[in-house]
Amino acid sequence: MPPDIVLIVWDTCRPDRLSTYGHGRPTTPFLDEFAGDAVLFRNAHAPAPWTPPSHASLFTGLLPWRHGLTRPFGPNARVRPGLPLLAETLAKGGYETVGVFGNPILSAGTDLDAGFARTVPFYEGQPVKGSGHDALEALEGWIGRRRAAPAVGRRPLFLFVNLMETHIPRAPRPEFLRPVLDPGRPPGDLNGASLLDEGDLTRHSLGLDPLPPPLLEAAGTLYDGACREVDDVTRRILALLETERSLDDALIAVTSDHGEALGEHGLLGHRLSVHDTVLRIPLVVRWKGHLDGGRVEDAAVRLQDLYPTVLEAAGLEAPPGTGLDARTLTESPLAPREVVAELDRSGIPFEKLREAFPGATDEVLEPYLHSFTAVQDPVGTPGARKYVRVRREGEDGETTLVREELHDLAEDPGELRDLLLQPLAETDEEALRRLRARVESLP
Numbered sequence: 254m255p256p257d258i259v260l261i262v263w264d265t266c267r268p269d270r271l272s273t274y275g276h277g278r279p280t281t282p283f284l285d286e287f288a289g290d291a292v293l294f295r296n297a298h299a300p301a302p303w304t305p306p307s308h309a310s311l312f313t314g315l316l317p318w319r320h321g322l323t324r325p326f327g328p329n330a331r332v333r334p335g336l337p338l339l340a341e342t343l344a345k346g347g348y349e350t351v352g353v354f355g356n357p358i359l360s361a362g363t364d365l366d367a368g369f370a371r372t373v374p375f376y377e378g379q380p381v382k383g384s385g386h387d388a389l390e391a392l393e394g395w396i397g398r399r400r401a402a403p404a405v406g407r408r409p410l411f412l413f414v415n416l417m418e419t420h421i422p423r424a425p426r427p428e429f430l431r432p433v434l435d436p437g438r439p440p441g442d443l444n445g446a447s448l449l450d451e452g453d454l455t456r457h458s459l460g461l462d463p464l465p466p467p468l469l470e471a472a473g474t475l476y477d478g479a480c481r482e483v484d485d486v487t488r489r490i491l492a493l494l495e496t497e498r499s500l501d502d503a504l505i506a507v508t509s510d511h512g513e514a515l516g517e518h519g520l521l522g523h524r525l526s527v528h529d530t531v532l533r534i535p536l537v538v539r540w541k542g543h544l545d546g547g548r549v550e551d552a553a554v555r556l557q558d559l560y561p562t563v564l565e566a567a568g569l570e571a572p573p574g575t576g577l578d579a580r581t582l583t584e585s586p587l588a589p590r591e592v593v594a595e596l597d598r599s600g601i602p603f604e605k606l607r608e609a610f611p612g613a614t615d616e617v618l619e620p621y622l623h624s625f626t627a628v629q630d631p632v633g634t635p636g637a638r639k640y641v642r643v644r645r646e647g648e649d650g651e652t653t654l655v656r657e658e659l660h661d662l663a664e665d666p667g668e669l670r671d672l673l674l675q676p677l678a679e680t681d682e683e684a685l686r687r688l689r690a691r692v693e694s695l696p
Contacts (some may be wrong), residue, residue, distance in 0.1 A: 254407075266512070268509075298555050310556060352414075628640050
């Protein structure tokens with residue numbers, strides 16, 4: 254029988270805040286241990302810096318332009334009709350499919366719940382999201398009902414869990430906050446930071462109401478506490494599943510859909526850039542005999558690469574039209590993989606923006622009209638560069654070029670120096686031509 258498959262997404266989690274990836278605070282003791290018998294991918298990237306397109310890529314093996322879910326409103330707010338998602342394919346292959354959703358975007362409104370025979374949304378009654386502790390209660394209830402139901406024969410399980418601890422607003426419980434506080438150092442305004450919402454982050458990023466440094470520092474501390482909390486929830490979820498079935502042979506992946514800006518480049522949140530702060534994600538996968546042994550992999554991989562990996566474990570072929578932008582993680586060695594990421598304009602009409610941010614000029618609100626495309630050469634290849642193209646789409650649908658950027662992430666991982674602002678070396682000229690052509694090949 255094919256193995257059970259468990260995918261756990263820590264929504265809005267960046268890897269450099271995890272002790273598993275070298276962060277100085279003890280944020281992820283469980284993931285540290287789990288990685289000791291798994292494969293840790295150091296250079297994993299999301300195909301978009303926000304939830305719907307990234308999850309759609311995870312569920313299809315396609316880039317956002319191909320699966321079609323690129324905006325929060327209008328015709329591009331759903332996956333293309335007729336495109337089968339991962340849960341649908343696994344269900345047809347004999348899997349019991351269960352989705353546990355802390356993010357309300359993962360619903361019939363986006364079609365991202367397609368194929369799950371059982372969905373357990375635990376955000377109902379919550380202002381923005383459900384907590385991981387709600388997820389545990391929901392899973393306990395599902396397991397209890399499952400045990401009480403008439404036996405119908407054991408089938409392999411596909412369990413997908415989206416956890417929202419690291420997504421704004423962040424208010425980790427004291428037992429998870431205490432271990433990440435620096436001894437002898439005031440933590441800053443933790444209460445004020447816990448009250449920050451999406452509007453506060455956007456006003457900071459637009460320069461309308463910048464947060465003072467102590468509040469920014471406190472927000473980072475809360476983020477670390479939230480990492481510690483989602484790590485513990487994940488430990489308890491897997492332990493709970495172990496009471497129902499052995500996970501020794503299961504494929505288990507812990508990852509994220511995108512990162513989060515915590516003040517870098519003057520930004521907070523994840524909707525106004527394609528910097529690595531919002532594209533780099535954790536990815537730790539355990540599959541006995543295939544992805545195990547505590548190995549660390551430095552080659553670049555993408556979130557959508559989980560799609561063919563899961564189907565490989567299930568012994569299923571990718572349906573026509575899916576998996577076109579992904580490669581399995583079990584390759585040895587991993588083939589060089591470019592990273593392509595997209596952020597389509599918000600789609601919010603300007604009059605709505607003016608209502609949301611009274612007093613802000615159209616120039617200040619301009620970033621909401623921008624669409625971003627980033628292409629990054631495979632990590633470790635000679636002359637590897639990251640190219641960013643920013644376009645502006647007007648209300649009439651006309652698109653104009655706003656700017657281009659070129660970065661050497663090996664020398665400048667913080668993306669602080671745009672190579673296009675200085676005379677280019679010959680290798681950079683060649684990289685610019687190559688990556689421009691790649692972006693222009695995309696629809």
